[in-house]
Amino acid sequence: MKYPTLSSFGRALGATLLAAVAGPALAQDPLTTRCESAPIAALFKVFGDTGRMPPDLGRFLQNAALQKIEPYKAFDNVYYVGICWVSAWLITSPKGHVLIDALYGPFTEPMLEHIRQLGFDPKDIRQVVMTHGHFDHAGGAVRLKAALPQARFAMTAEGWREAAESAAQSTGRPNEWAMIEKDMVLADGQVLQVGDIRLQAFETPGHTMGTASFAFDAFDGGRRHRAFTVGGLGLNAIQGPEQVEAYIASIQRIRQLTEDGRDPVTTHLTTHAFSNGLTEARELLKGRKPGDAHPLVDPKGFRDQLAALQADAERRLVAERARKPN
Numbered sequence: 001m002k003y004p005t006l007s008s009f010g011r012a013l014g015a016t017l018l019a020a021v022a023g024p025a026l027a028q029d030p031l032t033t034r035c036e037s038a039p040i041a042a043l044f045k046v047f048g049d050t051g052r053m054p055p056d057l058g059r060f061l062q063n064a065a066l067q068k069i070e071p072y073k074a075f076d077n078v079y080y081v082g083i084c085w086v087s088a089w090l091i092t093s094p095k096g097h098v099l100i101d102a103l104y105g106p107f108t109e110p111m112l113e114h115i116r117q118l119g120f121d122p123k124d125i126r127q128v129v130m131t132h133g134h135f136d137h138a139g140g141a142v143r144l145k146a147a148l149p150q151a152r153f154a155m156t157a158e159g160w161r162e163a164a165e166s167a168a169q170s171t172g173r174p175n176e177w178a179m180i181e182k183d184m185v186l187a188d189g190q191v192l193q194v195g196d197i198r199l200q201a202f203e204t205p206g207h208t209m210g211t212a213s214f215a216f217d218a219f220d221g222g223r224r225h226r227a228f229t230v231g232g233l234g235l236n237a238i239q240g241p242e243q244v245e246a247y248i249a250s251i252q253r254i255r256q257l258t259e260d261g262r263d264p265v266t267t268h269l270t271t272h273a274f275s276n277g278l279t280e281a282r283e284l285l286k287g288r289k290p291g292d293a294h295p296l297v298d299p300k301g302f303r304d305q306l307a308a309l310q311a312d313a314e315r316r317l318v319a320e321r322a323r324k325p326n
């Protein structure tokens, strides 16, 4: 099945930026440098439901001070190097690293600096995997390609297509971005190996039709946990009922991975911190005492999040079917 363009996210953001330039400044900003999950999630919910970006959200996304997050060690071998509203995860090994997602625009260069701050050389990144073709995850690929000579860049085939299309459609808009040439194409179930890192890719169409998700091991004091990054969460780029059906099927498939009796996924290393309270869990991690459970290892929290995502999508499916012309 052929899907229409998937750039509504970029279009909405561009329109919001234009409105922000033209319109009066709001007296109060509900979002603060603490990057609390609940108010951000609430604004994204409005965006997802209406397809229109709330002005507060548009301004928040463009505010570098509000977006700044100190990089931190989440597990022995996994580091957060993203900003407030979009994640980037560095998985490390003595023989090279993997980076999940590229950030975008003004945020990609500081990410490289954060990686150096953590004690790693970005040039040791061998693999950059991008979850999908929206600018916030793939927009930094051009900058990374120049900075990371050893790295291969990977997406699904549809991910490469949607990224190229989304970048092309941003031409002349405030959020204009460019995409790199297609490099490595991920197949469903493919395992990428870098040093002792084994990262498995899954095609999980839904948020966009090219969305990929990733499973890998995260170690805590040597104890292994199965980690998973759901490549796309929101319903903000939905183009019709077929896409919502794909989204639900992908969520059901991920739910099965959390119930795998042999090796269940127990930690969700999210693409968007506000989606599961990652910023708040990070505070718990800072205050963690020896013997305390790892706050990011939360199998029930992940299962509950997946159930909520599915319930949202099922409601959306009813609305999309009702909207579809016969």
Ligand SMILES: [Zn+2]
Pocket: 009, 132, 134, 207, 232
């Ligand atoms: Zn997206």
